Amino acid sequence: MAGKPLVSIVSAGLSKFGRREGTMCRELFAEATKESFDRCSNLDPIKDIEALFVGHMGESYEHQGHTGPTLADWTGLLPKPAIRIESACASSGSALRTGIMAILSGLHKIVMVGGVEKMTHRTTAEVTEYLAMASDMPFEQWNGITFPGLYALMATAHMNKYGTTEEQMAQVAIKNHHNGTLNPKAHMQKEITLEKAMNSKVVAWPLKLYDCSLITDGASxxxxxxxxxxxxxxxTPVDIIGSGQASDTIGLYERETLTSLKAAKIAGQNAYNMAGLKPKDVNVAEVHDCFTIAELLAYEDLGFCSSGEGGKMIQQGTTELGGKLPVNTSGGLKSKGHPVGATGTAQAYEIYLQLTNQAQNRQVEGATIGLTHNVGGSGATASVHIYRRN
Ligand SMILES: CC(C)(COP(=O)(O)OP(=O)(O)OC[C@H]1O[C@@H](n2cnc3c(N)ncnc32)[C@H](O)[C@@H]1OP(=O)(O)O)[C@@H](O)C(=O)NCCC(=O)NCCS
Structure with a gap:
C-alpha cells in the first residue's frame, strides 16, 4: 500500500565531521551512537537494539576490516549480530535499506544502522587511490582516472549537451558552503564567493577545488x-515511507548516457512509487553532491526539474534555504564533508532533524516530507529514501 510506513526512526546521531586527529573509526562511531542513545531515554540500547548494519567503504584507510563487530564492541552492542555493508560512497544508504529489510522481514523489531570513515590521516594521493577502487579496475583505475576525473567527464558532457556552465556549478558550492556555516557539525564553516570558486585551482577540468567534496572523518x-x-x-518519530535502490555498470564508459545516473533515476522512481508521492511533494532533500555537477544531475534524476534544467534551477535559487525546495541544508558533502561510509545515514540524520524541528538556524519551516539521495562511486549504486513527519 503506497505511503505505508516501512519503519520509523526513533533517534539519530552524528559525530562532529572534520579532521579528527587521534581518533579511529570506532571512536567516531561511538560518538555518533552516544548522541542517539542520549536523545532516546526510553530505549535501553544494550537490551533493545537487536542488530547493527553499518556502512564502511574501505579497510585501507585504517588497515582495519571486520568493521561490524568492532563497532558493536565500541557501542556496547555485543553480542548482537553486526554486519558491515559496502557500496562505496553509498555504503550507509545501503545499510539503511538493509535495516529496513531486516525489520520488514519480521526478524527484528529494533535495529541500528549507520556508517563511518576515517580518511584525513592519509595523504590526498592515498585517499584518491583508495576511492578509485570503487571504479572499474581494468579500464578506469588502470588508466589512471580518478573520481574527480570521472565526474569531470559527466560535467563536460552536461555542458556540451545542455549548455551548463562552470558558474552554475560554482553556485552549488556557494549555496552548500553557506549552509555549512549554519551547521556546527560541518567540516568546513566558510562562506565562499563566485570569484573565489571560479579562481580556485583546477582539479580535473572543469572541476576546481570548490567543485569537490571534502576528505573528512565522521560517523552517523x-x-x-x-x-x-x-x-x-x-x-516524534519520523517514518520512512519509500526506499529505492538500483545498480548500474561499474564503468562509466559502459553507460547509456553521461548526463544522467540511471540507477538514481530508477531508485528515485521506486521510492516515489512506494511512498505514493511525486517530486513536487518533497519539502527538503539531501542529495549526493560529491562534485557540484552531481547535485545538478540529482535535481534532474529525482524529477525536481527536467533533464538539462539543473543549472537553471540552482541559478533561480529554488534549492537555497528559503527557496521552494531547500537542498543540502546540512552543507552537503561539499561543506559538511564526505566521510564516504558515513554519508548515507548522515543525510538521513539531517532529514530527521528537519522533520522533527531540530535543525535550528537552518530549519525549513513546516517541512513534512524529506528525501535522501546517496550515490556509490560514479553511479553504479544509488539509494533513495523518502521520509514523512509522523
Ligand atoms: C579537491 C582535493 C583534491 C583537494 O585536496 P588537496 O589538493 O590535497 O588539498 P589540501 O588538503 O592540500 O588543502 C588545501 C586547502 O584547500 C582546502 N580544501 C581541501 N579540499 C577542499 C575542498 N574539497 N573544498 C574546499 N576546500 C578544500 C583545505 O582546507 C586547505 O585549506 P587551507 O590552505 O586554508 O588550510 C580533495 O579534497 C579531494 O580529492 N576531494 C574529492 C574527494 C572525493 O573524490 N570523494 C569521493 C567522491 S565520489
Missing amino acids: CLILTRPNIAKKYTD
Whole structure:
C-alpha cells in the first residue's frame, strides 16, 4: 500500500565531521551512537537494539576490516549480530535499506544502522587511490582516472549537451558552503564567493577545488523500529515511507548516457512509487553532491526539474534555504564533508532533524516530507529514501 510506513526512526546521531586527529573509526562511531542513545531515554540500547548494519567503504584507510563487530564492541552492542555493508560512497544508504529489510522481514523489531570513515590521516594521493577502487579496475583505475576525473567527464558532457556552465556549478558550492556555516557539525564553516570558486585551482577540468567534496572523518547512525512501537520510544518519530535502490555498470564508459545516473533515476522512481508521492511533494532533500555537477544531475534524476534544467534551477535559487525546495541544508558533502561510509545515514540524520524541528538556524519551516539521495562511486549504486513527519 503506497505511503505505508516501512519503519520509523526513533533517534539519530552524528559525530562532529572534520579532521579528527587521534581518533579511529570506532571512536567516531561511538560518538555518533552516544548522541542517539542520549536523545532516546526510553530505549535501553544494550537490551533493545537487536542488530547493527553499518556502512564502511574501505579497510585501507585504517588497515582495519571486520568493521561490524568492532563497532558493536565500541557501542556496547555485543553480542548482537553486526554486519558491515559496502557500496562505496553509498555504503550507509545501503545499510539503511538493509535495516529496513531486516525489520520488514519480521526478524527484528529494533535495529541500528549507520556508517563511518576515517580518511584525513592519509595523504590526498592515498585517499584518491583508495576511492578509485570503487571504479572499474581494468579500464578506469588502470588508466589512471580518478573520481574527480570521472565526474569531470559527466560535467563536460552536461555542458556540451545542455549548455551548463562552470558558474552554475560554482553556485552549488556557494549555496552548500553557506549552509555549512549554519551547521556546527560541518567540516568546513566558510562562506565562499563566485570569484573565489571560479579562481580556485583546477582539479580535473572543469572541476576546481570548490567543485569537490571534502576528505573528512565522521560517523552517523539511526535507530529504526517497527512503526507500531515507535511512540514507545519517542513522541516524534519520523517514518520512512519509500526506499529505492538500483545498480548500474561499474564503468562509466559502459553507460547509456553521461548526463544522467540511471540507477538514481530508477531508485528515485521506486521510492516515489512506494511512498505514493511525486517530486513536487518533497519539502527538503539531501542529495549526493560529491562534485557540484552531481547535485545538478540529482535535481534532474529525482524529477525536481527536467533533464538539462539543473543549472537553471540552482541559478533561480529554488534549492537555497528559503527557496521552494531547500537542498543540502546540512552543507552537503561539499561543506559538511564526505566521510564516504558515513554519508548515507548522515543525510538521513539531517532529514530527521528537519522533520522533527531540530535543525535550528537552518530549519525549513513546516517541512513534512524529506528525501535522501546517496550515490556509490560514479553511479553504479544509488539509494533513495523518502521520509514523512509522523
Ligand atoms: C579537491 C582535493 C583534491 C583537494 O585536496 P588537496 O589538493 O590535497 O588539498 P589540501 O588538503 O592540500 O588543502 C588545501 C586547502 O584547500 C582546502 N580544501 C581541501 N579540499 C577542499 C575542498 N574539497 N573544498 C574546499 N576546500 C578544500 C583545505 O582546507 C586547505 O585549506 P587551507 O590552505 O586554508 O588550510 C580533495 O579534497 C579531494 O580529492 N576531494 C574529492 C574527494 C572525493 O573524490 N570523494 C569521493 C567522491 S565520489
